[in-house]
Amino acid sequence: MKKLIISDRFAEILSDIGVKSVFTLTGGHIVPLLDSCRKEQIEIIDVRHEQNAVFAAEAYSRISGKLGVAIVTAGPGFMNSINSIATAYFSNVPLLVVSGRHYRRQEGKGGLQEFNHPPMVDEITKYSSTISNPKEFEQKINKAIKSCFDGRGGPSFIDIPLDVQVELINTSNKSPEIKTIATLKKSDTKKILKVKDSISKAKKPVLLIGSKVEGVKDLNKFVSQNKLPTYLSGQARGSIPFRSKYFFSRSRKHALSECDLVIALGVDFDFRLKYGEGISNEAIIITIDPDKDKLDWNIKPTVSINNSIDLIVNKLSSYTVQKDSKEWLKELRSVEKKQTKLIDQALEGYKGFHPEEFARIVAQYIGKDAIVAVDGGDIVSSTARRLQTSKQGWVLDPGPFGSLGTGPGYALGAKVAKRNKKVFIIFGDGGFGFNGFEFDTYIRLNLPIIGIVGMDGVWNNIKTFHEAYAPGNTVADTLGYRPYHKYIESMGGYGELVKKPEDLIPALKRADKSGKASLINVQLDQVVRKSSNYDS
Numbered sequence: 001m002k003k004l005i006i007s008d009r010f011a012e013i014l015s016d017i018g019v020k021s022v023f024t025l026t027g028g029h030i031v032p033l034l035d036s037c038r039k040e041q042i043e044i045i046d047v048r049h050e051q052n053a054v055f056a057a058e059a060y061s062r063i064s065g066k067l068g069v070a071i072v073t074a075g076p077g078f079m080n081s082i083n084s085i086a087t088a089y090f091s092n093v094p095l096l097v098v099s100g101r102h103y104r105r106q107e108g109k110g111g112l113q114e115f116n117h118p119p120m121v122d123e124i125t126k127y128s129s130t131i132s133n134p135k136e137f138e139q140k141i142n143k144a145i146k147s148c149f150d151g152r153g154g155p156s157f158i159d160i161p162l163d164v165q166v167e168l169i170n171t172s173n174k175s176p177e178i179k180t181i182a183t184l185k186k187s188d189t190k191k192i193l194k195v196k197d198s199i200s201k202a203k204k205p206v207l208l209i210g211s212k213v214e215g216v217k218d219l220n221k222f223v224s225q226n227k228l229p230t231y232l233s234g235q236a237r238g239s240i241p242f243r244s245k246y247f248f249s250r251s252r253k254h255a256l257s258e259c260d261l262v263i264a265l266g267v268d269f270d271f272r273l274k275y276g277e278g279i280s281n282e283a284i285i286i287t288i289d290p291d292k293d294k295l296d297w298n299i300k301p302t303v304s305i306n307n308s309i310d311l312i313v314n315k316l317s318s319y320t321v322q323k324d325s326k327e328w329l330k331e332l333r334s335v336e337k338k339q340t341k342l343i344d345q346a347l348e349g350y351k352g353f354h355p356e357e358f359a360r361i362v363a364q365y366i367g368k369d370a371i372v373a374v375d376g377g378d379i380v381s382s383t384a385r386r387l388q389t390s391k392q393g394w395v396l397d398p399g400p401f402g403s404l405g406t407g408p409g410y411a412l413g414a415k416v417a418k419r420n421k422k423v424f425i426i427f428g429d430g431g432f433g434f435n436g437f438e439f440d441t442y443i444r445l446n447l448p449i450i451g452i453v454g455m456d457g458v459w460n461n462i463k464t465f466h467e468a469y470a471p472g473n474t475v476a477d478t479l480g481y482r483p484y485h486k487y488i489e490s491m492g493g494y495g496e497l498v499k500k501p502e503d504l505i506p507a508l509k510r511a512d513k514s515g516k517a518s519l520i521n522v523q524l525d526q527v528v529r530k531s532s533n534y535d536s
Ligand SMILES: Cc1ncc(C[n+]2csc(CCOP(=O)(O)OP(=O)(O)O)c2C)c(N)n1
Pocket: 375, 376, 377, 378, 379, 380, 402, 403, 404, 405, 427, 428, 429, 430, 431, 432, 454, 456, 458, 459, 460, 461, 462
């Protein structure tokens, strides 16, 4: 037993569970917490908007596999973080948000920034609570941290009154165990044999990979051994190599309507999969998910296994199945080719700077081995589809909550987690406007993150939808062309405007060479494309 003030014990726990960096924007209600992190030699990364502290903590968690932690001040600081907490919740990312809180003796008196935070985030956290009694600290912080890893994982929230942060407590030195070791249940073994049997009988199998496949060691072996055409959700990008002959991205609709078997690993059958409605009635559906509620969300699975994906895939990949998928793979490959041709046709003989051309060049430049945050509408969907990332989870997209503004925070968290890796952000010009001011943080902290803005002068993704709703009468859809690059330059970063496709790669090379936080602002034509998803 030893005596520590609560904020010191808090920092000690973070250290014990491997947290090396925390993200924050300062405020009077969190000074003791920040001071204790400093004493514990935890790196403190301070940003310009609390939203980005939490987005950064999310990316830190996704990229490093450690718990992401954000510390925000009471009242408005907390309020600013809510969108990001929701984003992490819907993307199932383990994350601890800690907020300061007014003195206990001021409760109900209208003190500065007095607010009862936990009820606001109950809906979007695994656990949320106030630590008002110092004696409850160990138990509550343990519960908050452990809850982050429940099921698929998600954010937890605690707030600690300023006076409680400096209370002395007796502590036992025991910090929470954050990783539980998954074990096979009896019923799982039977189900695994059923899955194996279904795979061997299937003539037209499809593998869908959603989230929670980070660290699934035998995924590639499982895919190639069973010759499974595989489709990845945004968050699963890089789970199988871009060049794998089982990697497919443009034929999913066709595959699902024609298949006889769907294996879904950590998949949400939400709007992104048309609520499961496009799946052939003949298909056997197998769902494997650490989150029980997701096993039959919008679908009726034939077999469902509620366990760690790593464990189940490991067992499944110990079987060798003889099967011939040649015809099926050929069929899907030809659908992919047709789709690619359709997109590329738009570029044939095109005179200006088409967004698809931007997507092609940017994806080519970024290559396989960089982390990419994506933040925008149409420009992001076109570019993300072409990215060749072959590292699990290294495309950081906002997930199903679909918030704009995630890019700067995500890139920051990723760069802090992996300093020696290149980190890019692909922005729409709309997306850039939300949190582009974080470039100041990159400049201050000397982080050479490269942003690329696809500047088409409009909120294109919504303009397209609006145009279909009220042809010729769209409103609130115009941004115009702006010198975003000059703003970065004026702050001490590197910036360039690019207007021609052939100038883009040289500009990116110069940005890279500058070693500075950079923004390449790419002026594109405004081209109507159908990518919105509001009608289903
Ligand atoms: C915080 C937030 N506000 C509004 C939206 C609605 N929205 C989705 S896409 C989009 C347009 C994005 O424009 P831009 O980033 O310029 O990309 P473009 O579609 O023009 O390529 C908007 C406004 C959103 N998703 N998130």
